Amino acid sequence: MPDPSDDLDPSATSTPSSALGEVPPEAWGGVQRGPLREGEWVRLTDSKGRRHNLELVAGKRFFSNRGHLEHDDLIGREEGFTVTSSAGGTYLVFRPLLAEFVVSMPRGAAVVYPKDAAQIVAMADVFPGATVVEAGVGSGALTCSLLRAVGPHGRVLSWERREEFADVARRNVRQFFGGDHPAWTLHLGDLAEGLVSSGERADRIVLDMLAPWECVPAVADALVPGGIVCAYVATTTQLSRVVETLRAHGGFTEPQPWESLVRDWHVEGLAVRPGHKMIGHTAFLVTARRMAPGERAPRKSRRPAPGAYGVDYSGPRPDWLPPQSAEEQLDG
Known part of the structure; x- marks a missing residue:
């Protein structure tokens, strides 16, 4: 749950503890079940794979180059059906998955793509009930994955320097979860300063920022022994600097850097081949674990x-x- 002291910080946006009783538990994972309801978002996919996201509003129409659809024809039905527009276009109707939502949601800053968010959650070992610090929040894509991983009884404490990015992220997170997630606190400000002054202790810290090496001393102070820091950087120069800074600090295990590449496949009868498109380089990831106070990791033997x-x-x-x-x- 958010720390009560956050209420004293005008730069923090937190959800009061009473919200736990106001937000349905099924909404904390961002997954809705049952018939489609007004106010929910759905994804329409046509026969060519083109996708449209829309919020269901009673009495409203959706228009495309294949005619129009009545929202009322979608509301009240179980997802996973097809619907035909006034001009004969056929659309598949589902609620959007998190991986689909984050690549199509409004953006302030670039989003952390699903392939990297999944790596962060798995390789940084984000678990239910964890306290996770995130900087910066960007457009809220990674925030959604972290909130889903920690659950309503964990905490995600996000720091973002730019107010316009924080506003976009706040709207996106609210849209996906259907309201203010009880585990999330969003701070406006610099992580290196705010984390130290807050006195927070974290199980995991994720750094998605221009110069994460500048925050290493603050991260070292805030991480519990055995905690994990994960940096998300775009360039090789950033990768080198953050790895060497963690290594030189001495209070972390040997940093582990990597990247992931995703390629789809075309499978149709005997035509089985790699797809023409792939998600190549998006960013590098680096993880390291915090040593206990006064302890140092063994030197590299090589x-x-x-x-x-x-x-x-x-x-x-x-x-x-x-x-x-x-x-x-x-x-x-």
């Missing part, structure tokens, strides 16, 4: 590659690396 930390390297250096000799500096 020596760095020659020149890895040569004269051209200007980033953080692990303290166990010997200083460069004159010959190494000349060799570059």
Whole structure:
């Protein structure tokens, strides 16, 4: 549940504890069951795979190049049916999945794609009841996955510097869950400053920001021993800087960097081949675990590659690396 002290912070948007009794438990996962109801969002998919998301409003019409549909013809029916428009277009009707919602929702900042959100939830081991710190919130895509993972009795504490992004994220999260999720608190401000002043302790910290290495000292103070930090960065220079900063800090296990690539397949009779499109590079992910106070992880047994930390390297250096000799500096 949100900390009561958040009510004293004008930059925080939190949900009072009474909301637990106001939000149906089935809405905390963002999944609705039963007949479609007014106010819900549905996804229409035509025969060519084109998709349309719309909010059901009694008496309203949906228009496309294949004619129109009456919302009243959808309300009250179980999802998973087909409907025909006035011009003969056929549409498949379902409630949108989370993975479908986040790639089509309104955006303030770029979204964390489902393939990366799934990796973060799994590889950062986000669990029900966890306290998870997130920075920044972007458009709220990752926030939805984190809230679903921690459940109503966990906490997701999000920090976002830009108010316009926070507003977009707030609307998107409310739309997906059908209201204010009781586990979410959204702060406007800088994580490095706000996390320290809040005194919060976290099980997991996810950094989706331009310079996550700047937050490593604050992250180290806030993470419980055994907790996990996960950084989401777009470029190789960011990847190198965050890995080396975590390594040089000394209070984390050896950082693990990776990326995931997703390719679909065409399967039709004997025509079985890779699809023409794939979701390639979106971002790099880095995870590391927090050591207990005063403890340090064992040094890497494998020596760095020659020149890895040569004269051209200007980033953080692990303290166990010997200083460069004159010959190494000349060799570059």
